[in-house]
Amino acid sequence: MLNLKFLILISIICLPALSEARDFERKNIDGYSILVPTGFRLLTEAEAKVKYPSDRRPKLIYSNDEVTVNLSFKTGDGAIGNLAGFLDFFVKNILSASNSKILSQGVKKLDGKDIGYLVFISPAPDTNIYNYMLIADINQVKNIMVSFNFTEALKDEWSNDAEKIINSLEFTKAK
DSSP, rough: OOOHHHHHHHHHHHHHHHTTTTEEEEEEEETTTEEEEOOEEEEEEEEHHHSOTTTTOOOOSEEEETTTTEEEEEEESSSOHHHHHHHHHHIIIGGGGTTTTEEEEEEEEEEEEEEEEEEEEESSSSSSEEEEEEEEEEEEEEEEEEEEEEEGHHHHHHHHHHHHHHOOOOSOOOO
């Protein structure tokens, strides 16, 4: 009888977690591709201006309907080259000014390329935001910054998928 109660308890605890598995679709975007959660949509320009008020906002932003989980892409001209140096500069000069907490940073290989990665928590007016960021050279004349972020309340629901999404980056034209 104790085993039956234990099995029922485990089923009640584990089944909701199993039902939250997400589907993804691979999106090809200007020299690279990445997994995007099914159901995410591109933000309109008006929504993007509210979500990212700076004029230097990402040009391409996918989001859930509540706009609490976002996947954004920003390309720049020129190769970054020294990714570790760039990350150090970014952390010291940009993130520390906003009182962000760095969880991890470094350089790793992804799809045969060196990729700078950064995981950090940034404060927002009403919550904290979890950020998973990749920075890479697409080729000798173009770089990319990919960011996946979500509110602190969604940490348990999205942390594993954030890693999966960010690590799915593939370079299509630059190979």
